[in-house]
Amino acid sequence: MENNKMDEMFNFWGVNSEENKQLLSFLISTEEDLSLFMEKYYTGEIVHNMRDFQQYKRVQYELSEDEFLAKFEENKKEALEELLQEPVSENMLGYMSKYSVTEKEIFSRYKEFPERSYINLIRGYQGSVKPSYDSLIQE
Numbered sequence: 001m002e003n004n005k006m007d008e009m010f011n012f013w014g015v016n017s018e019e020n021k022q023l024l025s026f027l028i029s030t031e032e033d034l035s036l037f038m039e040k041y042y043t044g045e046i047v048h049n050m051r052d053f054q055q056y057k058r059v060q061y062e063l064s065e066d067e068f069l070a071k072f073e074e075n076k077k078e079a080l081e082e083l084l085q086e087p088v089s090e091n092m093l094g095y096m097s098k099y100s101v102t103e104k105e106i107f108s109r110y111k112e113f114p115e116r117s118y119i120n121l122i123r124g125y126q127g128s129v130k131p132s133y134d135s136l137i138q139e
Contacts, residue, residue, distance in 0.1 A: 001029055009034070013046045024050055026087045027057060051115075057085040058114060065107050072103045079103075083110060084118050095122045 006025055015021055027050060028034050041053045063071070063083055071079035080088045083106075096106070099122050109121045116124065 015046055022087050027053055054085050068107050088118055
């Protein structure tokens with residue numbers, strides 16, 4: 001989707017944080033995504049709306065463990081993004097080794113806590129576990 005169209009939508013939704021812009025840009029990559037989001041998910045509470053839409057997309061792109069592990073072997077970043085329906089930076093990939101978490105553990109944690117973000121899945125077993133939307137900046 002064109003950047004200026006997304007910028008218009010960010011203004012309409014009142015989205016200012018870069019984290020929320022990145023997630024929305026990731027989730028809404030086509031005109032069809034935008035139409036679906038606006039018709040079925042947007043209620044004016046953008047942070048909750050985008051998390052609901054993310055959960056919908058996670059169900060649509062659900063992978064089996066074998067599929068995920070095979071994709072992870074080919075391309076870690078793309079496999080994680082497809083599973084979690086969120087952008088994962090190269091820096092964020094390093095958290096797996098920093099916290100000694102394997103791809104199988106990520107998948108298992110995701111199945112146990114499907115609403116959690118990548119960072120919360122990684123850190124969740126090291127300390128407190130919060131719902132993924134708590135880590136977002138409230139607009």
